[in-house]
Amino acid sequence: MKIAVSGGGTGGHIYPALALIREIQKLDKEAEFLYIGTQNGLESKLVPRENIPFKSIYITGFKRKLSFDNIKTIFRFLKGVKDSKKYLKEFKPDVVIGTGGYVCGPVVYAAAKLGIPTIIHEQNSVPGLTNKFLSRYVNKIAICFDEAKQFFPANKTVFTGNPRASEVLGKDGIKGRLSAGLSTTKPAVLIFGGSRGARPINEAVVKGFTEFSGKPYQVLYVTGDAHFEDVKKEAELVGNPDNVVIKPFIHNMPEILAGMDLVVSRAGATTLAELTSLGIPSILIPSPYVTNNHQEKNARSLSDHGAAELLLEKDLTSNTLIGHIDRIMLNKQTNEEMKLQSKKMGVPDSASRLYKVIEQLIKENQK
Numbered sequence: 001m002k003i004a005v006s007g008g009g010t011g012g013h014i015y016p017a018l019a020l021i022r023e024i025q026k027l028d029k030e031a032e033f034l035y036i037g038t039q040n041g042l043e044s045k046l047v048p049r050e051n052i053p054f055k056s057i058y059i060t061g062f063k064r065k066l067s068f069d070n071i072k073t074i075f076r077f078l079k080g081v082k083d084s085k086k087y088l089k090e091f092k093p094d095v096v097i098g099t100g101g102y103v104c105g106p107v108v109y110a111a112a113k114l115g116i117p118t119i120i121h122e123q124n125s126v127p128g129l130t131n132k133f134l135s136r137y138v139n140k141i142a143i144c145f146d147e148a149k150q151f152f153p154a155n156k157t158v159f160t161g162n163p164r165a166s167e168v169l170g171k172d173g174i175k176g177r178l179s180a181g182l183s184t185t186k187p188a189v190l191i192f193g194g195s196r197g198a199r200p201i202n203e204a205v206v207k208g209f210t211e212f213s214g215k216p217y218q219v220l221y222v223t224g225d226a227h228f229e230d231v232k233k234e235a236e237l238v239g240n241p242d243n244v245v246i247k248p249f250i251h252n253m254p255e256i257l258a259g260m261d262l263v264v265s266r267a268g269a270t271t272l273a274e275l276t277s278l279g280i281p282s283i284l285i286p287s288p289y290v291t292n293n294h295q296e297k298n299a300r301s302l303s304d305h306g307a308a309e310l311l312l313e314k315d316l317t318s319n320t321l322i323g324h325i326d327r328i329m330l331n332k333q334t335n336e337e338m339k340l341q342s343k344k345m346g347v348p349d350s351a352s353r354l355y356k357v358i359e360q361l362i363k364e365n366q367k
């Protein structure tokens, strides 16, 4: 099987693609892959780390409001289609899968025009512009929230869940904790702001930093690569409590998550798929800066079921943040109840569901 994958910009689009590739590698030892991304997106760092062949095109996203940049983007799109066609003609994939982010636009469109079977994977409850555009051209649309159905043609749409939900299972949490320099006995909280970090979350954490000192739990605090140096400096100024470890980025998130009792994060869809698959309670601070406020919708789907607590960014201060953390970490019953509700919402077999859609599509195309 030869599979070309495209998805990028942020981790939420890249990790599902990598999880799918790893699932296929397990089932089909001969499978060959090509990943097409951009040079500026996080994918140009994450994909080569996994020894997956990587090619790039140059493309930018469309602005929602009228802008001269959109005209430039149209030209970049056309060039991106041309370059993608070249890569695809060389590689000759059996199927092309887009996992979101604007880079998928030209790649998946080019594949559809070449007559190659195509699939898009939509992680969110509300699709972005690129997947809405591509939905007209692709053969199949894999979704992760029932709410997403209404935006896509019913005959192509299938619920699979997010393959990352499968990948995070069965990992060793003790190993994860040790890799981050955490104690293996004390309860642990992970705080992070999505794949690129979030300034408002960083500000709230740093302001309340010293208050973590003496708590009966430890904190692994991930700032995001771009914010690390500033946060580290501030932490040194106010005094870094013994029970708080600060990191710029985590590359072994599945192991780390396996060792956590609570997660505080943005409400990116891939993160939520991981949390519910593992049954981890969370405090979700949705980013208000995303298309159609989709992170709040993602977050509410968990908080409505008691799997998470919602903390809106407008209410975020170091006091509200630590108050929420204490409520869950100092109350065993609340923590256990949330774990149960979170686990109930997980779709642990998502990777094999998506693989079946791919296999089926390839078979249909061979008829």
Ligand SMILES: CC(=O)N[C@H]1[C@@H](OP(=O)(O)OP(=O)(O)OC[C@H]2O[C@@H](n3ccc(=O)[nH]c3=O)[C@H](O)[C@@H]2O)O[C@H](CO)[C@@H](O)[C@@H]1O
Binding pocket: 010, 011, 012, 013, 015, 100, 123, 124, 164, 192, 193, 194, 195, 196, 222, 248, 249, 250, 251, 252, 253, 266, 267, 268, 269, 270, 271, 272, 274, 287, 290, 294, 295
């Ligand atoms: C600002 C923005 O547009 N965010 C979108 C982006 O979020 P973002 O890229 O932040 O995506 P998610 O929160 O969904 O996923 C982040 C992924 O990165 C991993 N991770 C994160 C930090 C780290 O240090 N190490 C690490 O491995 C997480 O475990 C997860 O697998 O894609 C998501 C999925 O389409 C969307 O729902 C989000 O709205």
